[in-house]
Amino acid sequence: MRHRVYVNRTLNLKKIRYIGLDMDHTLIRYNSEVFENLSFELLKTKLIQKGYPEEIKDFKFNFHFAIRGLVIDKKRGNLLKLNRHSAIRASYHGLSPIDFKEQNKIYKSTYIDLGDPNFEAIDTAFSISHAVMFSQIVELKKQKPHLQIPDFAIVADDVLAALDEAHRDGSIKNAVKKDLPRYILKEREIVLGLEKFKKHGKKIFIVTNSDYHYLKTLFDYAINPFLNNHATWQELFDFVITYAQKPRFFYDQLPLLRVDPKTGLMSNYDEPLKPGIYQGGCAHIITRDLxxxxxxxxxxxxxxxxxxxxLKKDCAWRTAMVIEELSHEIETNRKVKPITCEIEQLMQQKEPLENELTELLTRKYEEDSAVDDEKIERIQRQIGDIDSNIAQLIKNQQAAYNPQWGQLMRAGNEESYFAYQVERYACIYMAKLSDLFSLSPRTYFRAPRRPHAHENV
Ligand SMILES: [Mg+2]
Structure with missing residues (x-):
């Protein structure tokens, strides 16, 4: 596959002196489906311990039931897909789709206020298990009302708390550490790319919310074997910040601790930042000390x-986003091209019919003249036929992306809410980190000119 980096805002890599990397799902790639399945299984155990019914044990994980960018309506037990204006474009209650009429009845306004705490965004690749578990419990409550299952909003909070606990108490990390080849995708290209960037004088650092021991296990496994010009990953990275409380790391003033790489023990640190391993701290320390x-x-x-x-709002650093689903999205764009062309052709066929209909109806109302009603009906039928053809084609086209939710980056004709956020906050984006690091560190990324509606004429 070709290496591609996509540009929202012009960025000259030559001007970049420091490159900061997140660890999980950015520098370190996971086998997401297997990893989410693990989270889902751990969630089951934790929820049953919390008093949820034993029936949960029989839940089967379906990785494709949810996609990134969906929003959970905690109060009503629904999953929503929004467009860039945060209008609902698709919705599910439990495991069943909500039809358009029903959706209009439930939501007086199609626009969702995402500031409302009743809505919760599924905004990471590792919250798929969360959305899937929530929907399956909603379904169970619907199917078996006699079971003692709390209100949807409480279920949503319980699932999130159980997932946080699984991340915090080491249950997820211990399972990953025990079987690294199962969960972690090693990639030589990334390591070679990092070494190439270092040759050009770029400094590279890590800011991760994970702890030092976990990071060390993953880096020893996925980075060290591929190093050519450095003995270990400790030499490759100029500094490593663990347990950063992102996003607070970017806007708060938090103290920095030094980590002893041999023992993992921490000590207070008041000097200016220099190469080494740290815990905590904040973005301000980096810009100030360096x-x-x-x-x-x-x-x-x-x-x-x-x-x-x-980061974009509070620090004005340049930003790049890794969106692992992008490979599948782009491949599917190519696959469904014949359907997309067919839809366009039908739209073109429809246009003259619609114009003719408008003209006939206009004459009928304005001139009070005798108009061929049969002709009007015939054209209306033709348009109806084309519309149902188009509807079926769109269904087939979208199912190729995801059977329930369609495309990740689009909602109907518009950008999805997720795509809108990417466009707004990420200067550049790509499917995987090696797409960027395989390029020259002197690359100039030029943003495409975006036409206004009135410029499309
Ligand atoms: Mg991450």
């Missing part, structure tokens, strides 16, 4: 909220 202008730093992450949005 005397950097914010736009001399490029930070790369996979989490729109934790890595990208607050």
């Amino acid at each position: 005397n950097l202008h914010p736009d001399e730093i490029l930070y790369i992450g996979d989490h729109i909220y934790g890595d990208i949005l607050r």
